[in-house]
Amino acid sequence: MAIDLSALWDFSNSELSEARFKAALADASGDDRLILSTQIARAHGLRCDFEGARHVLGEMEPQLQGASPEVRARHALELGRTFASAVHPQDSQTRETLEFARDHYMRALRIAEETGLDGLAIDAIHMLAFVDTAPSDQLKWGRKALAVSLASTQSAATRWEASIRNNVGYALHQLGRFDEALDEFELALALREAGTNRQAINVAHWMVAWTLRSMGRTAEALEIQLCLEKEYEQEGKPSPYVFEELEHLYQAMGDETRAKAYAKRREALRK
Numbered sequence: 001m002a003i004d005l006s007a008l009w010d011f012s013n014s015e016l017s018e019a020r021f022k023a024a025l026a027d028a029s030g031d032d033r034l035i036l037s038t039q040i041a042r043a044h045g046l047r048c049d050f051e052g053a054r055h056v057l058g059e060m061e062p063q064l065q066g067a068s069p070e071v072r073a074r075h076a077l078e079l080g081r082t083f084a085s086a087v088h089p090q091d092s093q094t095r096e097t098l099e100f101a102r103d104h105y106m107r108a109l110r111i112a113e114e115t116g117l118d119g120l121a122i123d124a125i126h127m128l129a130f131v132d133t134a135p136s137d138q139l140k141w142g143r144k145a146l147a148v149s150l151a152s153t154q155s156a157a158t159r160w161e162a163s164i165r166n167n168v169g170y171a172l173h174q175l176g177r178f179d180e181a182l183d184e185f186e187l188a189l190a191l192r193e194a195g196t197n198r199q200a201i202n203v204a205h206w207m208v209a210w211t212l213r214s215m216g217r218t219a220e221a222l223e224i225q226l227c228l229e230k231e232y233e234q235e236g237k238p239s240p241y242v243f244e245e246l247e248h249l250y251q252a253m254g255d256e257t258r259a260k261a262y263a264k265r266r267e268a269l270r271k
Contacts, residue, residue, distance in 0.1 A: 014046040015043070017039070017043050018040055018043035022036075022040065025037075031070065034060055034063060034071045034075075035071055035074055037056055037057075037059070037060055038060070038077075041053040041057045041078045042078050044056065045078070048087055048088075053081075054082050057078055057082070069111050069114070069115035070115075073115075073124070076104045076105070076107040077105065077108040077123060077127065080103075080104030080127060083098070083100045084097060084102075084131050086130060101127075102128065105124045105128050108124040109121055118148055119155075119156025119157045122149055122157055122164070125141050125145040126142070126145050126160075126163075126167065135175045138170070138174075139171035139175065142164055142167045143168060145164045145167075146161070146164045161191055162191035162192050162200070165185070165187050165191070169181045169182075169188065169211070172184060173211055173214065178214050179215070181211050182208065182211045185208045185211055186208060189204040189208055202228055202232070205224055205228055206241060206242065206245070208224060209221040209224035212224070213245065218252050221245070221249055222253075240266045240269040240270055243263075243265045243266035244262075246259075247259045247263045
């Protein structure tokens with residue numbers, strides 16, 4: 001498509017993103033208009049307005065038969081996201097809703113694979129981990145997505161590598177395979193440090209330190225978390241996740257005074 005969706009997205013502000021997509025509709029035509037509509041639906045979903053998202057997607061359905069594979073893949077992907085995603089409450093994830101989501105993610109994946117849309121194929125694969133939530137299944141889907149990313153020459157696919165390695169590392173960590181998890185997190189960190197997204201770099205450092213703590217490498221983990229604490233405080237945005245890790249680390253070191261101090265700071269941020 002002619003429109004760069006990544007330039008319009010601000011995933012921390014779905015309202016702003018939606019406004020940008022709606023503004024872009026004024027100069028769009030054909031498949032571009034339909035693709036923009038799928039992103040408007042996604043913006044609704046990020047706000048947990050799943051009915052609103054389905055309404056937008058429902059209005060598109062009469063036009064899908066003559067639409068491009070990208071439109072059809074994106075429509076199936078976004079419809080699946082209205083039933084199972086990172087923002088869904090756990091009690092909404094029934095067998096029926098998960099199977100509905102699976103069907104649509106698999107449809108998006110088939111279309112993407114058949115037409116060489118590697119980035120959308122990865123997106124669909126990574127969403128299947130929200131349907132199959134056992135760590136072993138999440139590892140399976142993560143490795144499948146990583147294989148697509150590494151084999152592709154499309155920027156829409158290769159730019160997923162850091163995120164996928166993070167997901168693979170998380171699944172390995174959940175399985176207690178800490179050495180392998182650390183390898184993935186360190187590769188993800190190297191990829192993040194080659195970019196300019198400071199928040200993503202900080203999260204990558206946190207994942208490394210989290211795993212080091214699980215491996216008993218307390219001193220190394222502590223050094224990273226203290227650096228993160230300083231950086232977040234310089235930005236005026238202290239992190240409860242860093243405070244929680246520092247609490248655990250000082251507990252492991254037998255320093256209950258500092259552990260309790262970080263517990264209080266963490267609790268204060270979450271009130």
